[in-house]
Amino acid sequence: MHDLSLPSKAVICEVAPRDGFQAEHDWIPTETKIDIIRKLANTGVKSMEITSFVHPKAIPQLKDAEEVVSRTQDLTDLTFRALVPNARGAQRAIDVGINKLKLMLSATDSHSLSNANATVEKAQNALEPIIDLASKHNVKVGGSISVAFGCPYEGIVPVERLATILDRYSKMGIDEVSLADTTGMANPRQVYKYLGELKEQFPAMTFSMHLHNTRGMAFASAVAALQQGVIHFDSSVAGLGGCPYAPGATGNIATEDLIHGFEEMGIETGIDLDKMITAAEDVRQMLGKTDLNSSYMLQAGPCSTLSPKPAGQEKLG
Template sequence: MNLPKKVTIVEVGPRDGFQNEKQFIPTEKKIEIVNALARAGLKNIEVSSVVHPKAVPQLVDAEEVMSKIDRLPGVSYRLLAPNMKGIQRALALRPDEINLMMSVTESHNRSNANRSVEESLKEFETMVPMILEKGIAVSGGMACGFGCPFEGKVAVAQIERVADRYVAMGIKGVGLADTVGFASPKQVYDTVAHLLDQYPDVQWLLHLHNHRDLALANILAAMQAGITQFDAAIGGLGGCPYAPNAAGNVATEDLVNMLAEMGIETGVDLDALLEVGEMVRRVVPHPPGSALLKAGKPWVLAKAPDCQTKIG
């Protein structure tokens, strides 16, 4: 198998994981979880999103969370910003990185951002220089990269349209999202192999949701094609508020466990990560979407019985 020696995981649980939760998670718990994720060895954490509180009430405390977390050295703390108002708020908080997000399809972008694809791109062209001149890194995300809940299949040309503009803006890190879990391993392999060939200087990242339990299989296919960066969410939480039947992200602990079993380095302490998963379990009112939190770590063996007990 053609596999990398090391993979970078971007933890998006505090933003994408929490944004769909109806029951408000106390701000102090969000801060505690972000700090614990950093201590577990995650070097890239998306802390929150600077969106209008009416759009995503769960993230109304973005400023407080960002200003009160422990900023550990060597950890990149990222904010998501969808528009100019968000950028103005984000810049004041001095994150290490700002992630811009839009959809590659017209209908989902209008549902999510109330803009056409072209309107979002033109707004980003104004925003990117503002971010870079402050010495803050900028990345660009693309929702619905493998399928749209309103339009169905997405052509690679739709991805390339946005990627071309991102590259022209000076964005070097680009994330491609399977927002509603339509992707299959072959589709992922073929798509990202093409994109890596067409855009060799772009640092591609995949953001995969687990609607149909294919996220880990899709990650394996992506790694074989050459991708080494992935978003993941603690507890498998998440989902887009503007995508019908949206399910959670691939669980960070499930991904770390799979990679560890394959001998691929992540720098993440799995035991510490599972402790964070238990913290998350206590603040959300439903079971997490994490196989490891349900089943436990592999190779934890039980004591064999002394002899077989026959019944009847």
């Protein structure tokens, strides 16, 4: 990893309204969800994973998916995408106006059986009806691979496993895939190596990164991805999130931390950092969060926030 040439811009998708909310046990009123979405939209973020159209019994927190989407349709500067597990969920999303769907798939059989009650191959084959449905309605579909770098049940995932899944995706007509470090098991060297190999094998595929900060390596892994030319990243305001089917999973990298880190490195995101920090503070209060550990910006603030010089310093020298 000697090449320090980095992209000049990065595209961040805010995923708190889906990944963050689904991890909350207490019901978040629909009005609160919509208020949070509007606060996030005000930061200049252009892409948002707004909800998931799963069965209400699977994730009760997102049972108001239709209402949330229908009541935020005026936010026309935003591209909304939604996670869908099956054709029924995809139809619900399309009916309410979602124009980008994200597929659900695991890298390992153990996680897939826990999450989708099917092996990876069977689960991926079952995605065909979603893709066909979306094609009929001219709706974009992106793939995803959860636990792409490490599985809590099986350990490190070989890059060959990802290549097999990506080959199937490619044959299904998918040209955009999110690689998710669902339980924060990735390391920067692994991310750099895997992306290098996968980009070589699948040059027409656009990769995005969905990084959880479970072990504090998400930002380092993001930089490794940047070094491989990847510019699409998911993040969650205030570091909200977690996977209900991955033991020990914590939140995504905080959006405000990702923006700050990129901007400090001269990488434009088009998002107002101060507004995102304010949104993070508001979201934390609205959801009754007292722990600041999931967001460095809420703990320490940006590097540009300087302290007053010590008294008498002006007399030195």
